[in-house]
Structures are given as C-alpha cells and as structure tokens.
Amino acid sequence: MIELQNAVPLAPLTTLRLGGPAMRFVTVTDARQLAEACLSVWADDAPWMALGGGSNVVVSDDGFEGTVIHIDSRGIDQLEPGPGDAPGTVRVRAQAGEPWDALVEYAVANGLSGIEALSGIPGSCGASPVQNIGAYGQEIASVLVGVEFLDSETGELQWLTAAELDFGYRTSALKRGRDGVVVSIDLRLVRAGTDQRALGQPIEYSQLADALRVELGDRVALAAVREAVLRVRGSKGMVLNDADPDSVSAGSFFTNPIVGESFARTLPSDAPRWVTEEPATPDAPETYSVKLSAAWLIEHAGLGRGFSLPGSHAAISGKHTLALVNRGGATASQVAELARFIQWRVMSEFGVNLAPEPVFVGFGSDED
Template sequence: MDVMTNISLKQYTTMKLGGETRYMATADSAGDVVSLYRNARKENLPIFVLGGGSNVITHDEVFEGIVLLNKIKGFEVISETDETTDVKIGAGEVWDEVVEKAIGLGLQGIEAMSGIPGTAGAAPVQNVGAYGQEIADTLISLEAYDSKTDTIVTIYADECDFSYRNSIFRDKEKGRYCILNITLRLNKAEPKPPYYASLQRYIDENDIREVNLSVIRVAVLNIRSEKLPDPAELPSAGSFFKNALVEKWKLEELQREYSDIPNYAMSDGRYKIPTGWLIDKAGLRGYRSHGMRVYEKNALVLVNDSATGYDDLAAIREEIVQIVFDKFGIKIEQEPLELSR
C-alpha cells in the first residue's frame, strides 16, 4: 500500500482541473481499505474514494485528507444456472474491460454500456447506464467497507435505492461506504430487440442483419466515438449534465411549443428529456466561455480548452444552467461528483 503526499489531482481526473490532495493512497485489497480508514480516523482525516477520475470534478483548494485510489482487482464466475451466470468483480477493474470479458464469455446484460469510462466500483454509485441498460438491471449485491460501523458489509440491490443516475452512495449515504466488489447476474443469451433508438438507427443505417453481443459492442463504441471526445486529447468528464426528468404536465407544456421534443417515459411516471437537446435548442452548441467549451458533437459535454481552475468550470456551468432555465423552465443538474475541501 503506497501513500504519497501533496499530489496534484489534475493528472488523476479527466477534466484536468483542480488542486492538490494532502495524501493519496493506493488500495489493492479490502485489508488496505480497512487500514486506511482506521488510520484516517485516528488522524481525523476525511477520505475520498477515486476510481478512474472520469466522473469527478476537483476544486482548487488543497484537499486536507486522503484520496484513496481503489485498485482492487478480480473477475470471477461464482455461480451459474442454465440461463444465468453470476460474476464477482473487483471495484478497481476498468469497467470497459469488464464488459469486454463478459461478452467474451457470451454473457448479456451490460454490452450496451461498452466504452463507459471509470471503474466497476464506481458503476453503482451513480447507477451508470447507456443505450437502454443500467447497472441496476444486473447488480445482485456488492461488498463495501462501512466507515460508520468499521465493518465490511454486503449490500443488496434493493438496498441501493437506485434511480436515474443516483443511489444511496451519492445521496443519503454519500461518503459512508467504500465499494470493494460488485456481483452481477448476466444472461446466457443473445440480445433481442427492441433496441435503444440510436442503437437501432445504427443497426439500420449499417444494414446489420445479424445482431449479437459483439455487434452491439462495436456499434456502441462507434456511436460513442462520434459523440464523446477522447479525454486524452480533449479534457472532459464525459456527459457533464444529467438528462432532465419532468412531470407529464411540463412535457405537454413544452410539446405545445416544441412538437419535436424527444422524450422517454420513465417507470415512475415522469419523462426524460435529453439535456443535450435542450442545450442545443438554447443555441449553446460550441459555446465558449472561461476557457471551457460546449462540445460541438454533443452538447452534454464540456471540454476544457484552456481553463485553469474550478471557478472557470463553475462559471460556464452556471451560465448554461441559467440560459436553459430561462428558455425552458427546466433546471438541469451536473452529473459528475465533486471533491472539495
């Protein structure tokens, strides 16, 4: 277990902004995690768990605590039936590599989440999802260190309080748990229609007659490459804003003025409206301010061209939020988590 001091967080987050952390430690096992938390408690230091850094925004002030890099590995089939296979995955595994391994085993359920950056342990935190799939669909349980009780606990899917891009881990129990591994139940079956609209459009436009798991993966990766910049070339945090959720009356109000407004019915009776569409309709695609830019190929994405600090990001975020609210009466929300002092 390595512990480093005074480390710049710019090199550990894909937006390439932020200050330093007083301490940074790498955890390769559950034992490392427990030791770090217990030592931090003795020194009265806060801990922030960091995976791939693709969905985290850091402030400029020094974080007077420990950033824990979760590097716990593992990919193990633990049980199976004729129809399903349960796989236990270390929290530090790269998510896209997990998807690739699952497809290699002929397991269905997460193939549409190909290309999502970050680690497996981060997936339940915001209930990651794409193209009609989300982690809540396949997660059975997870093991985590509970900093409140100083124990390792098992948390089942129905205890995670999953909703759109949310869970107990970024809501009411934020900061309490460090996820050690997750267990998914995947199907021994090829994908079947209906597919997510943009995925079906890709299949149709490319005249794909036979759809399997590998075809879905290639399609998703190609779609993503057209819409999302490579953070190694253009610093960003992927989709910066959550898609908007509105009540039926609000959707009907908007449809009277915008008959073409895209929307998707949610299980809770609300409707999801693509925030990229809202930002685009507000005339902000390609908008530049404070060294930041709304990505021309996907208005959900903010790119760091020359911003030097968190205040630059906060400024353009507030400008976009206000402009969208003034035009549509919808207050859009940031998706990435924030590490602040």
Template sequence: MTEETQAAPVHTTVVENAPIAPLTTMRVGGPAARLVTVESTYDLVDAVREVDDADEPLLVLAGGSNVVLGDEGFPGTVVHVRTEGVRVESADSCGGATVRVEAGTNWEALVERAVAEGWAGVEALSGIPGSTGATPIQNVGAYGQEVAQTVAQVRVWDRVEQQIRTFSNLDCGFTYRHSIFKGTQHRGMSRYVVLEVVFQLELADLSRPIGYADLARQLGVDLGARVPLAEAREAVLVQRRQRGMVLDETDHDTWSCGSFFTNPILTVGEFEELERRAHTVLGPDVRPPRFADPHGNVKTSAAWLIDKAGFAKGYELPGSSIPAPASLSTKHTLAVTNRGTASSSDVVALARHIRDGVERTFGVRLVNEPVLVGLEL
C-alpha cells in the same frame, strides 16, 4: 448482511501533496494533502477507517471519470482505489454467469471481457470510462442498459457502522443515475465505500434487446432485436466516439466527465410548462423530447434543452481567452470539456452559465452528474 474484516498483506503507497488532476478524466484540480493508493480490499478498508478515525476529510477516487476537484485541491486524504480482479463464481445455461469484480477494476476492460466470454447484459455500456465500483453508485447507464439490470450484490464498507455489508439488488435503491450509495452521506461524502460488485449475466451469443433508436438504426435492426454481442459492442463504441465519449489522449472532446448534466425528470405539469415555453421560444410546431418514466413522470433530454437554449456544440463562455480553456464538446452538447488549459473554476463557470441559461429559457434547472469537490455550481 454484515461481515468481518481480516488481516491481509499490505499493498499501499502514500504520497504527500500529491497531484490529483492526472487521476481524473477532466484533468483539473489542485493537489491532495495526502494520496493513499491501495491495491487490496483489506487495505482499502484500513485506509478509509484510518482517515475516519482521525476525523480528517476523505475522498475516495478510482477511475476519476465522475469528479471535478477544486483548484485549491483537497485538504485531506484521497484514497485511490487500484484493487483489481474478476472472479467467475458460477457459469451455466440455467443461471447464467455470476461474476464478482473488485471495485478498482477498469469498467471498459470488464465489458470487453464479458463480450469475449459470451456474458450478455453490459455490452451497451461499452466505452464508459472509470472503475467498476463506481457503476452502482451512479447506476451507470447508456443505450438502453443500466447496471441495475445486472447487479446482483454490492459489497461495501459502511463508514458509520464500521463494518463490511452486502447489499442485494433490491437493497441498492436503484433509480435513474442514483442509488443508496450516492444518496446516503457521511461527513460530506458517501457513507458506503464500494469494495466489490457481483453481476448476474446471461450466457448468450446475442445481445440483450436493443433499446436505443440510434443504435438500432446503425445496426439496421428494429428496436427490441438482438444482435451478436461483438456487433452490439462495436456499434456502441462507434456511437460514443461520434459524441467524444471514448477516452482519447489526443482528443480534448474526451477531456470531460462525460455527460455533465442528467436528463431532467419532470412532473406532467412541469413538462406541459416546458412545452408552453418551447412553443413560445421556438415555434408552435416544436416538441421537446418526451420519454416514459416508470413512476409516471416525464423524462426529457438535457442535450436538447442545452442546444435549443442557444448553447451549440463547441460553445465557449463569452469573453473567454483564445483559445478558450473550457467549452462544450464539439461533438456533443452534454459534455463540458477541458481544452487543455482549463482550471476547475473555468469548467464550473461554463457549466453554471449553461445551467442558468437553460433555466431562464425553459424553466428547467439542470442537475450536474459529476461530483463537485470543493466547488459549487
């Protein structure tokens, strides 16, 4: 479905040679040739269209929690999305709550409000940094929930067709940490710029069924149980803080992109080969984690592979200065962290070293979750 754009008041600022690292959670990378900050959907569309019409490089940035920018910076325009707003379109016991959210709205603030309002379906996604508009791109998920379970529509600017389009849930192509918005490229970046996300949430005092074993143990309930929304949210925040996954200015374990690698999805044959290698390296009684996949494949744990390949929490690149500029989180092996002085080259060198070490040991090639701009792993 397509829509027409219309004129609106301008809420835009422009800065030349602007620092970008402070706008990201990893806090690395050089400046942008031009930074355009937009505060309305109309200005977001206009800014993107202007850059595309000029045939210049474009980077759309919102919460900055899933991007690593190269040390040389970005030689084009970074459009910083600061659009904010939450509109309840309907709320009743039959249909639940239909909530339309501007792309630049802080995700954690939205989840906090959902719990307070009694909107169930995103409580397990508490504490995730970044913007709401980024969540359908990655099909963000944690602790047994994914946004694919609650996204009703995604409204986007199509850079190819130069028009606004609305995608239904089925049109989004959601799979594990993936969507049509991530998979469809135009001139090196996504073809689609997310403008708004519409969520369909249940009106309830209780959470959706608990689907994560550690969370169930902390809450003292069985898998599949439902608990008060506020209790579910707080338990998730406890779990995330234990792993350094809740932003904290004073904690370098949170200066990261969260999980740097996705959990591998293997064919049955590939998983059997992983088991064989694990038995050889670690002993015959060791079994790699195995999780069901809806397409008949096998999902395993990237964190387990990293740890068992010899990269423990706090691991630093051999030969690093003291203190090391980058290391694995001291709380979780999946997070590559900036210890305060890292460059993007430091971050990528460590990530590459770990990826290659896992592949040598287990024959599984890890895939980075954050977008690398001006960098290659």
C-alpha cells in the same frame, strides 16, 4: 502497510485533467489494502474521499484538503451460482478498481450478455452502482446482484443487495449519503454462448439500432453491439482518446431532467420527451412523469456545440452538447462557471433546472 503521500496532484487521475492536489493520498491495489487504508483514515475523523477512474468528478483548483483513497484493486472472477441465479445465468464479481470497460470486454469475450451496450463508459467498477450507470437501453441496476461495502460508520464489511441500493435514474442510496466504499460488485449476466459471437440482449435504443442497421427488438452478436456502441460513443467524443480533445471531459455533465406531465405540456411541442416511472422534480401529484432531453434544452437555449465563455478554456464539446471539455489549460473554476451559465440559460428559457452529474470536490456549497 499503506503509505500516505502528501500534496499529490489529482489532475492526472481525472478524465477532465484538471484540479489541484490532495493534501494526503494513498493508492490501494487489493481489498485488504482498501480496508486497511479506510479504517486508518476513518479513525482520524478527517475529510476523505474515494477515487476510482476519475471520470465523474470535478476537483477544485485548490484540490482536496483531506485524504484521497485511490482505489486500484483489480480482478474479475466467475462465481458459483447463488440464491436467485436462474439456469443460464452466470454470476461475475469485479473488484472496485477494475476499469468498467475491461469488465464489459471480459463479458463480451466470454459470451455473457447484459452489459454489452455499456461499452466505453469510463471509470471503475466500484463507481458504477453509485451512479447507476446506463446507456443505449441498459443500466447496471438491471444486472447487479449486490456489492461488498465497507461502511464508514461501523467499519464493517457488509453485503448490500440491489434492492437495498434503491436505484433511480443515475442515482442510488450510495450517492444519496450512504457513507463508505464499494469493495467489489456482483453481476448476474446471461450465458448467451461461449464467445463474442453469441447474441446479446434485444436492442432497445433507436440510435443503436440505426448504427447496427437492425430493428428495435432484434438481437445481434455481442461483439457487433460492443463495436457499434464504441463507434457511436467515439463519434461523440465519449470514449477516452488522447488524440481527441473532445474526450477530455467528465462524460455527460447534466442528467436528463424529469418533470411532471402538466409542466411538460408548457414546453415547446418539439421538445423531446419520454414517459418515465421516475418521480418528477419538483414533486407534484401527477398522473405520470416525463423525462426531457438536457441536450435539446441546452441547444435551444442558444448554447451550441463548441460554445465557451470569453477567455475560458472550458467549452461545450464540439461533438456532444452534454459534455463539457477541457480544451487545454482549463481550470476547474472555468468548468464550474460554464456549468452555472448553462444552468442559468436553460432555467431562464424553459424554467427547467439541470442537475450536474459529476461530483464536485473541494468547492464551496454553491457548486457541490
């Protein structure tokens, strides 16, 4: 039997540590409770939202006038091989509420390769395919087999394959409007060995290669990759740490914009850019698309690390330009105001629109 609570503060459940209360709130700890809570809430046809690790969300100061389903279901299991599982691969299932980094830690400890470079990313496993999380040359789209998904329209538990999730850069069909909740995720990882000394996937990201003092394409022990990623992320304030005020953030606040190649040629020659297969925004018939560095655009629009608006406790991180942090006592309105100011400066300087990565909850249509 699920138990609804009233006026539960949401700030302690988000990595930004801000925002108002949920009108109604329920915590679920297994798949059965999750289904029971969802079906009960959906039957009321009232506003609702799912909340996992709270790492990619900005809750308004007024909170959420609806029901928050807090997903805290845990569990990691190795499954029998399924269709499409090649020799040397292992299928792993994680429940939606399992912390993502706990899954990475499990994989590394068991000699399973494919997500070691995704170490230290906050949030839950259930949220990982929604955003198509990625870092340091790896992303979940490369290893996801599919998800168990409870559809809010039908109330039925469905199996959605990775192809059906239609992954893109930091997005998926789940983020673009497929309504429901992820119950569990299945990954296909490579059996690299029996423990953390096994070699991981080839290093594909130059900053990680530099941290490991190896060449691009080299393979390194899983434990060494995880340690290096945690060290690099920690130096940017991108690993949750109570002793580091720069870690009180929602992670990278803006995605790297993708533009057409003709527009990219209008930008300064020293602006970092990478050719990508992702579609350009705005749409235009282009030979190819180009991904830009949001951090470079922000810095070269005159907004350096540590910048904040007068009287505000929200700031650009002192360690990483893409993170907006709560310096203590910040409000959600201050974070939203800073985000809008950054967008305005970058648009004014370069004509590029920066899209926020976090989900805005309880704001008006101008923020969300």
